[in-house]
Amino acid sequence: MATSAASYVSDIPRVDTAPRVPWTVWAGALAVTCSTIGGTWDVSWHRSIGRDSFLTPAHVLIYACGAIAALICGYLILYTTFGNSQQLKNESVAVLGFRAPLGAFIAAWGGIAMLTSAPFDNWWHNAYGLDVKIVSPPHTLLILGIRGVSVGVTFLILAAMNRLAAAGQIHALSADAESTYKTLQTLFLYVGGITVIGQMFFIQEYTWDVVLHSTGAYIAVGIAVPMAFAAISRASGNRWACTICASVYTLFVVAEIQILPLVHATPKLGPVYYPVTHLVPGKFPVLIIVPAIVLDLLWQRLRNWKVWELALLSGVVFVAVIITVEWPFANFLMSKAADNRFFGSIYFDYTARANSYERLREFFEPASGIRLATGLAWASACAFFSTWFGLWFGNWMRGVQR
C-alpha cells in the first residue's frame, strides 16, 4: 500500500539479508558491452573491409544489445505492470499506463529508437548513398537508442544503489548488503566507463590525431566528457569515479589497437588508396585520464563549493590540463616514434590517400595565436556548461530510487 513520504523513512526495514544484484542489471551491463564492442568493430569493419551486410559480426553485437534490452525491459514492464509483486510495483514509475523502474522505460525507449533507425538508415543509404558518415540523422537516432539503453541500465543500477544507500542511512547495512552495494557501484562505474567510451566514440571524427592541434577537438571533448565525468562522479559517490571511467575508456581503446590488427581483412570495395591486410583500429585514446585524475582530486577537496563555482573552475581546469598533455602528445603521435603497434600510428584505412594529412602525418589546420586562444576560451566555456549540467544531473541522479 502506498504511504506518504513523511512516514516512509521510519518504515524502512533493516536490510539484514541484502537483495542480490538482479539479473536484469547484469544483463544490462552485458547489453551495453555488446553495443560498445559492436560499434567499435563496425567502424573498423568500414575502415578495413568497407562492404557490410545485415549480419556482420559487428552488427550482430549491436543487435544483441537491442535484443537483451528488449528482454530486460519486456520482463520488467510486463512483470511489474501485470504481476503480483508489490515490491516491484513500489519500486516503479508509471509511463503511458505501464509500470516499471525508470531505467526499464529509458532502455525500452532506446531499443525502439534503435529499431526505428534500422529502416530509416536503410532508406538513407538508398537515397543518399551507403555509409559515408558516422554522424548522419539515422546514425544519430541509432546512437541515441544505444545511449538510451546505456542510460536505462545506468538507472536500473542507480535506483538499486540509492535504495540501499537510503536504507543504510537509517539502519546500518549488513555485510551482504554492503557487498551488494559495492557490486552495484562497481557495475555503475563500469557502465559509466562505457558511457565515456560512447561519448568519445561519437566525437571521434573531431578528435582524430591529425586534428589534435585544432581547437575543434578540444571544444568537442569539452562538451562531451566533463558532463559524463561530473554526473558519474556525483551519482556514484566514488572519490575516483572520473579516473575509473577514463581508465575503462583508455584500456578499451588500447585493447582495440592491440587486438583488431590481429584479424585478417582486405577491402571488398573501392576506391582503395591504401592496401589493408587486417582490421584497422581506432586512434590512440585521447589522454582524458589526466584531467580525470585532476578533477577527482579537485572534487574531493571542494565538496562545499556551489555547483556553478565548481563547474566554472572545473571547466577551465579540464581544458587547461587536456591541452597541456594532449598537444605535445599529438606531436608524439605524428612522429616516427609512434609508428608501432602499441600507439597504432601505423594503421590507415583503405580510403587514406597518399596525399592525405593522415598519410603525410601532418596536422590539419593547426591553430595558433588568437585563433587558438579564442578556441580554447570556447572550449572552456563549453566545459563549464558541460560540467555544470553533469554536476546538476549527477546530484539529481542520487535521489532516484525507482
Added chain:
Amino acid sequence: MFVRCIAAVLLLLIVPAPAAHAHVGSKDVFETVHAGPYTLYVTVRPPNVIPGVATVEVRSSGAAISLLKVTPLPVTGEASKHPPAADVMQTSTADPAFYTGAVWMMAGGTWQVRFDIEGASGHEVASVPVVAVPIAVLTMEKGMGTTLAIFGLFLVLSMAGIVAAAVGEARLPPGVAPTPSVRRRGLIATFASLVFMAFAVVLGGHWWNVEAADYSANIFVPAPTKAVLAGDQLDLIVKNLHIDDRRGGRSNNDYLLDHGKIMHLYAIREPDMDAAFHLHPDLVAAGDFRLSLPAMPPGHYNLYGDVVHKSGLPETLLASVDIPASMPGGALGVDDAEAVAAPIGAGELDASFKLPDGYTMVWDRPATMTSGTAYSFTFHLLDQAGKPATDMQPYLGMAGHAAFVKTDGSVFAHTHPEGSAAMVDVMLANASLDGLPGATNMAAMNPPGPVTPDVSFPYGFPTPGRYRIFIQMKHGSTVETGVFDAVVQ
C-alpha cells in the same frame, strides 16, 4: 526527422534527375569483351545513387569459363592500382554461360569493372569502364514515411512520459504515492519536454534538409552549354563547373581525344528527326568548341556533344540551334557524316534503309524489343548489287558508330561495336591492367583485321517508347548513315 517523415508521406518514389552523364538517360553499360580465347557480353547497371551497388551480368561465349570473378576500381589514379578483393560471379542454374554479380561503387567518377577469368584455356584479365555518378534523388515511399512517422511520434510521446516519471515518481522512496505537487511537476515536465523535443525535431528536419541539399548539389548535370551561330560558324560555349576529382573531375578545358576527336557532335533536326549530322568541332579556347557547319536543311536542331574529361569521365553536352534557310554552309568534313530520312510522323521506317549512293543498310531487327534487355543489334552494308560491301573501311577507328535516340529527346546514346563505353575509357581501363598476369591489352580487345560489312552493337534500351537509330559505316571514302526505327515495349 519526424517532420520530414510526415512530409515524405506525400512524396513520390523516385524523382529522376533531368539529365544523365555520358549519353543522355542511358546509364547502363553494354560491352563486348574479347579476352584471349574468352568472349564476354557484359552489362553493368550502375546505381542511381553514389555510393551504391552496380549489378553486373555476363554472358560468355568462346572458350569455357570455370571461374569468373569481378571487382570495381577507378580507371585512373592511385586507387586504380589497388583492386579490392574480387567476388565470384554466380552462375545461372538455367544457363551456365550466364553470370550475375554486384560491385559497390563508393565515389563518383569513372570506374572499371575488372574481370578475372579462369578456364581450361588459361587465365585472362579484362576491364570494362563504367561511369558512376549520382543521377537521382530518392524520395520516401508513403508506407515507409507513415511507419517512420508513427515510430517517431511514439518516441516523442513516450519520452515525454519518461521525463514526467523521472521528474515525478522516480525520486520518491518505494511505495510512496506522488503528492499533488509532484504530479504538477510531472505535468510541467511533460509540457517542457514536448516543447524541447519539438525543437529537436525541427532541428533534425533542418539537418536532414542540409544533408539532402548537399547530396542534390552532387547530382550530375551536364555543363551548361550555349550554341552561338554566326554565319555558318557554330560555337558551343561550355560553362566551367570546376568539379574536382573527388566528384568526378571535369572542367571546360580538360578533354581527351576519343577516336582522335575532341568532341563527337550529333545534330538532329527536331521534331521529325529527319536530318542528322555527325560532326567534329575543335576546341579553340577553354570552353569554346568551334566548327564551320556544312550545308544543313533549315530548322531546329538538338545538339549532343560527346566529350571525355582527363579524369576519364565522359559527358554529353546538350544544346540546340536554329539553322536558318539562309545559312550557306560548307562541304561536309572528311570524317563527318550526314543522313536524311523520312520524318518520324510518316510512320516506322523499314529494317532496310536505302542510301544515297545506291548502297543499302539492313538491320536484323528483333521481332520484339523490351526495355532493360541487353541486345546485340547487327547491321549489314550491301552494295548496289545487294551483295555485302567489299571495300569496307574503319570509320574513326571503328567498324561502325551508332546513335540511339528516343523520339521524345529523353535518351541519347552514342555507341560502338565494342560497346557503349567511351573508347578512351576502354583504353584507360585497359592501360591500368599493364603488368598484370593475364592482362588483355587493347589490341586483343579490338582485334586488328579487315572491317567487315556486318557490324553488331551491344545495347539495351533504357525505357519503353519509340527510338530512332543512326548507324554509320564506311566503305571506300564514303561514310554511310543508315536510319532505323525501333518500338520498345
